[in-house]
Structure formats: structure tokens, C-alpha cells
Amino acid sequence: MSTNVRVVVDAMGGDNAPGEIVKGALMALEAQKNLTLIFTGRKKPLEAELKKYSYDADRVETVFAEEVIEMAEPPVAAIRKKKDSSIVVGLNMVKRQEADAFVSAGSTGAVLAGGQLIVGRLKGVERPPLAPLIPTANGVSLLIDCGANVDARASQLVQFAKMGSIYMERVVGVKRPRVAIVNIGAEEEKGNALVKETMPLLKECKEIHFIGSIEARDIPYGAADVIVCEAFVGNVILKLYEGTSSMLLQQVKRTLLSSLQTKLGALLIKPALKKTLKGFDASQYGGAPMLGLKGLVVKTHGSAKAAEVRQSVIQCVHFSKQRINEKISKQLAADTTSESREA
């Protein structure tokens, strides 16, 4: 059991806690033999939930935390004040290396702030980016950074590109991932000050397969595997992508239900349409990892159900087994060495 990957699961976070969270984590336990789960959360609801299932009790622990950080709370203040919340307790276990990873569907702000303040950055990492996987017409792309750190510097974007590339190759399994930077045109002279400064630095990176600019219109078609951007832009991309998809599907659905004729048509196309849309279900890929920390922190959607939680926990196992953090440390350390040599 000593070689098991230990994942702390926030049983209190998200719209469907603790039911779907506990269910999904136990599904992962069933699928992964070398996994130990540590649930954090309020004693009463957590124990009540666990009682519903039969599972390998040797690989499940509970650490109670009676406070809960609400979605609307200012993140940094909440992290500092609520020491006995599932998020703070869970992150502290990662910090003390009592766990390898932490999964939460709770407040994004609190998870991000806690990741930095409690777990802390790997040596050499300037900023830990949040990097969700987004479904495209052609598989899945990593959008890095969508985190809380807006107004990034060029050197930070370069680190995002390297960390994202390692993640896509080792955890998601994309060989030689194509890395691109979000820009407003393909021509050399296009871009804002940050992109113009970052572009030549990315071109110099031998460790990544940099393919240049990506225009936003090509993102849904999967034109790059790792999409590098500053967090404000990344957040706009993530939310607009979700918003546009949900609005259009709502319109299509409404149209299908608008008359008897369309309802009949809908019956005929429903199975095929469901299959198509399943390809765009991000939950099959798990949550968004926060990279560059001394341990893994994964943020799943607030609306995550069991399938996404399951996948997020399994993602932690891959991350840990693939020793992603060692690879990130090694690559960023190599850079420091070459920089100091140049200096």
C-alpha cells in the first residue's frame, strides 16, 4: 500500500456534494487498484454517504473538516479563516506529503488561492496555471492558463507552454503535442505587446513543438493541442466556448420541440445527435489541473457528477505515476542552468 497514489477528495465541494463526489471517487477506487482515497468533509454527511456503498475499506480514509467554504466567499480570506474546511484540510495534507493530489468541485477561487498559499509552487515555477481540457471537433486541447493570475509576463507564458506540453504528452497521451499561442492573426507583426514579446521566446524553446499563432476561430477545430494564453484571455475563451455551445444547443433543442413535425424529426435524429454531442462532453477527460505546484491540485466543474469525479481521480493517478512534477522540475531547472550559463 505504500506505493499507492493517495488522492484527497473534497466531499463537500460543488453542486452535487457529497453524493456524486463520493460515488465518483469510489468508482475510481474500483477501477484503480493502486489508489488510496482520503475523503475530507463534515463527519455526519460524509459517513452517511459512505455507508451506502461497499468498497475496499483498507484503501479509504476519512479526515473530518467541519467548515465549508462557500462559492461566494472572497477566496484568500476564506482560506486564511476557515482552517477546518475541506479545502484547507485537504490541501494541507498535500503540503505535508500525506497525499499526492487533491480533487475539488468547490470554489475555484479558493482552490486556486489555496493551491498557491498552502501547497506552494515547485522551485523555478513563476506561476501555477490552471489548465482545463476543452473538447474540440478533433479530440481535446489543453487551454493554459485560465487561472486567477491575470496580466502574466512573457517568461510565465513560456513556462505554461512547457508544463502544458508535458501534461498533454504524458497524462493525456498526445505525442509531440502542437503548442500555439492565442493571437489575433497569423502574420508575424500581429499581436499585443505580451504576444509579441512571448513569440520569439517560444520559437527558441527546443523542448516543445511550437507551431506559432492560433486564431480563436480555429480553437474549436482542435488546431493545436496546447493553447497558451494569459489567464484573462483564457478565462474569456473557456467561458465563451461553454456559453456559445450551451446557447446554440438550447436553440436547437427548442426548435426540435417547436411542433409535432419537428418532434417526429427529433425522434429520428436523437440517437445520432446524442452520440455526436457525447464527443464534446468534457467530463470524460476529468477536471482542470493546476500545474507547477508541489503536488497536484485538480479543479472539477462545480456541476461535476460522478463520471467527472471518477475521471479526475484517475487523472491524479496517471499524473503521479508519470512523475509529471519531476519532469516539470527537471525541465525548468535545465532552463535555469542554461540561462545562468549564458549569463
Added chain:
Amino acid sequence: MSTNVRVVVDAMGGDNAPGEIVKGALMALEAQKNLTLIFTGRKKPLEAELKKYSYDADRVETVFAEEVIEMAEPPVAAIRKKKDSSIVVGLNMVKRQEADAFVSAGSTGAVLAGGQLIVGRLKGVERPPLAPLIPTANGVSLLIDCGANVDARASQLVQFAKMGSIYMERVVGVKRPRVAIVNIGAEEEKGNALVKETMPLLKECKEIHFIGSIEARDIPYGAADVIVCEAFVGNVILKLYEGTSSMLLQQVKRTLLSSLQTKLGALLIKPALKKTLKGFDASQYGGAPMLGLKGLVVKTHGSAKAAEVRQSVIQCVHFSKQRINEKISKQLAADTTSESREA
């Protein structure tokens, strides 16, 4: 005829020039009695195209320009070099007040650069934004700025908000348009440096109906009428919105054609679906105005067909009749006065 609105139309710009351009402009001529058209472009193809139609020749002029600015040319260099191109000739007519407005489906970069370099800014305008209308589940919103001027300052965003508000109210006809700034969360402390600096300035504006932040996911639902942002972010929004929509519709279409059963279903839902999608056809609203210039410059899609060109020309008539530029000048001048009073 002296009170006619005079619109110069670039007969050479876009994928469907001169055919669809000439056709669309003449459709506008038919619809608007107080409109005079001035076509610029190469003599031979332009005259050949005009011969195909019968129209009120008293209200149609031609000014020949034998050069053409290609899409891939560096914009500023092209504007400086190709003095006899339809874009340069057309913009010069607006500059000399021989025309009120210029409509082009040609190179966006060249039109934007030419607008600034040739027509010039209204007094008090720091930057002329490009402001396309985007279709939403709830009508149409003005996205301002999607232009070439990235890395804007807070004072410039405030001007965008004011100009956009005037445009939506007077040209599009939205009463008391809701103005919002693109942000990554609704909470007060959210945002990048630019948004945090701009927010209090917008709150102080008495002339506009400012409703605060808009998250990208709410844009497709039409949560604001005037969506203020810096041009890099605006460009990402515009292109991602177009890209996501076209990708999803492509997927739905492919699904509908995937089997005999779905093809039958498709036949039943086609009329209703077509009607729904028509609501999202941006061309019914015309092109994107470049605001804050000494005259109106409208950029239509490169792929614009007659219907969009027609609408863009009619948009110029409304703009001119509503004396939008006088209103913009007056409001920005009022600001300067109040600022100097405060100083």
C-alpha cells in the same frame, strides 16, 4: 440631391467582388431614395457589372481606381503605396467630404489603417474602435473594440462605451442600451489591471446605462447591448464566437446526414431549424462600423453577399441622418469641458 447621403462603395473588396457588392449596393439604392452611391474600383469589371442592372443613374457615380490592395498585404504599407486603390480613393473622398461614408469588404487591416491615416479621428477621440454587431439568443449586441488597436488604456475604453451606446441607441434603435465590460467574474475584486482601472470610470459616466461586468459565457445570451473590451480580447471573442458556432453547426449537419434515419429526421426539422438559424445571421444587421472618425467607415465581412452589403449601405444612411458623429463629438467635448473644470 444635395441632402442625399453619399456612400462610397469599394467594388473590389471581398471574396464576392464586384458581383455581390454592386448588387447589394444597388438594392440599397432601390430601398433608400435619399442615397447616392459612388462606386470605386477598376473601370472594366465595374462598368461590366453595372451594365447588368437598371437603376436610377442620377444617383450612381463611379470613380475609377486601378490598384487593388490584397488581403495579405501589410496594411499601412499598402495604404501608403497604393494611392490608386479602391480603399485609398474611397477613404480620400470621405476625407475631402465628397462622401459621408465608405463601405468595404476588403482587407480589414487596410480599412482600419486607412480609416485612421486618411479619414482621421474626430477631435477628442483617442482611438477609433471597430464595433461589429453580433447576433445573440436575444437580438444583437455591439462588441466594441475588435479593431487593430490592441493594449488600450482605460480612458479609451470609456470612450468606446460612450460611442457604442450612442450607436446602439440611434442606429440600431435599442432604448437605453445596457453597457457592460468584459470581465472574468462578477465580483468587485475580479479583473485584470485594465478592467480594474476602467470599472470606476464607467460607473461615474452619467451618459451611459452601465450595468457592470459581463462574463464571456453570458455574451451569447445577449446579457448586454454594448460589450466593452480591449481589441485583443474583442477579436478573440468575435472569432471564437464565429468558430464555435460554425464548428457546432457543421457537426450537427454531419450528424443529420449520417444515416437514412437521420436524413428523414432532417427533412422534418429543416424548415424550423433554418428559421432558428436565420436569427443568428449577422448579415441582416450590416457591417462593423469604425467609430470616432471624421466620417463613417464600415467594414463588412470578406465573405459578404448582397444582403449584407445592402444592409451596410442602409446603415450608413441611418448613421448620417442621425448625425451620430455630431453626437459623439458633443459628448466627448462635454467630457473635456468637465475635466478641465475639475482640473
